[in-house]
Amino acid sequence: MLARALRRLLSAAGLAAGVSLILLLVFDSGLLGDPALIETGPKASAQRIGEARLRLGAFSAYEPRLATLHVAGPPQRFVLRSAGDALELRTLDGSQRWRVPLTGRTVQQALAELDGASPAPGWRLSLTPGPGAQERAQAPASGIAAALRGASQSLDTGRGAELAWAEAVPAWRRYGRRIGELFRGDFGVTRTGQPIGAELWSRARRSLALAVPAFLLSTALALALALWAAVRRGWLDRVLAVLSVAGMSVSWVAAIPLLQRWLAADLRWFPIYGWEPPYWTYLLLPILIWTVLGLWADLRFYRSLALEELHQEYVRNARAQGLGGARVLRRHVLRNILVPVLAQSVSALPALALGSLLIERFFGVPGLGGYTVDAVLSGDQAVLRAVTFLSAMCFLLFQWLADLACAWADPRYGARP
Template identity: 40%
Template sequence: MIAYLIRRTIYAVLVLAGINLATFFLFFSVNTPDDMARLQLGGKRVAAEAIERWKAERGYDRPLYFNPAASGVGKLTDTVFAENTLGVVALDFGKTNEGRDIGWEIANRILPTLSVAIPVFLIAIGLSIVFGLGLVLFRHTWIDTAGVVTLVGLMSISSLFFIIVGQFVFSRLMSVTPISGFSPPPDMFKFLLLPVAVAVLYQLGPNTRLYRTLFLEELGKDYVRTARAKGLSEIAVLLRHVLRNSLIPIITSAGLLLPALLAGSILLETFFGIPGLGTFTVDGINNQDFSIVRAMVFFGSFLYVATYLLTDFAYAWTDPRVRLQ
């Protein structure tokens, strides 16, 4: 098991290194520092002196990959490539166009983002498993049919519909929650209640249908017939056998859900005015701040890889066959 975990960790580090290199190539070779300067300064009719000044302020006036004017190791280290790639590895993302430290911004904005994503993740997975088991328990009845129709309906409706209707009903008409905004603890709960509820609602459809299918597939296997032959009740069969043997695909789907929630935070945070990583990314795009965009691309990739690494660890904890690899 230790060898498996070490191997997966090495794979994750290599993937992150590849993402870092690919991100640098896209931002500095395909889209050169001169192009960034022209976009930032107002188009094609920009004086060459202004471009050089903009590049010098950000350290982009040096060669990209190789500096022949430097001596020794400086030929490789005194470059834009070395400064930016090594800086990102050290979690030094540079500064915004306004001079703010991007690492400080991420550290302060990650709490609002996780405050939405983690409750949605836990509640959506828990409710989806419960509803999936309930539909399987009442399979081939009107309850199962009505549940499947409801789930398909939830899957067919855009998340924007849930957001707009939720804000109109619960914020404007009923005044139960604020329509937007954010506050640190302990007042944070009232601002997170509506976005968390909306996100959970539009995640229930696809997740519950998936888990219902997994449980139905497990019910047709030999070990389930053996458990029934021993006199176990249907609820005991579902909880003690079917659910346990469905953990691997459930963990896989859960591993896909958390990064999707982090990526989807842009939509929720924009509509609900939450000052998280999603709104920070949108601000960087609107302001054409390439340092913010590149930092968020790498940071988002890091969260994806970290989530999948945790999924691999969960595999090893759940499945004894994985521990022997």
């Protein structure tokens, strides 16, 4: 038993590290685009992009006002951008290009070369040191190009452009730091500066207050109806079979607003929408709708399990020995279908933490589902990373709980290697 637990623990640790690596590849590697550009938008200023990279962990340090660069000469617009580890200044049409190599130089040396240089005949650069010029004087000049990577700045004659400096964090170091932060529960802050951990906990409680009662009611009702239908058979079984197929065919997107309008707007039995004290009044209708719409697939599955067990030889022997129907169900049928029921139910538990995206949206419950949707719409990578990691960890935890529950229900299951 101890060896099995250790194997499960090591497997869970490996899977958690793998999840963290996948999250790094998806959110931080740039496979799906630059995370900072996705969050801020392609037309954001270089300073906004740099601040987003600092918050997302791509930069360990960022100085937005290293120096101000000016150009004197005939009216012209230049574009300032990074080109590898070099700084490039070119005209809009690309006819004039000028590069300043930054590799192996300090910030002080790079700024000295820029001051007074002529990028093209008739134009001359001048430079005004900013608040961070002295502090970063001996820092690598490649940080100037790093601060501009993925962005560009316009430099017009008569108007200055801010030069920034940044220290980029290598991918392997970001991965190690990210794993440590995630396992410590440090999920960082949102793009608006709000702590993610506190908001996740607050919203998770609301989602669970909605999802757990609905899940328990739906599971218990489906199991009771399935056993009743399997024992009685006849017209009741046929009616429930038809209702199961019909219930599974109904779209939640259509059913939720129809039931909401009928029960809340027309009959006025429940509040229609909102979230204010007393909160439980706003949970009754969502729980009821979730239970009614969610029980049909479970009912069909549990009915098939019960029918299969009722046709086993040991059930016929138990009835031949004079055991009543209720006792046969409780002692034999229910006990033998408990393992697949527990496995199916526990595997569905991780989804409860997120709640129902549709239910929360339609009824205005400020839970994790709405929080995730808002993060997707706003491109908040930190929130998406935190929610994905917690969902994966919940899945691993509940898979382990499913194994323990199945071993408790059937000792033969726990004896398997």
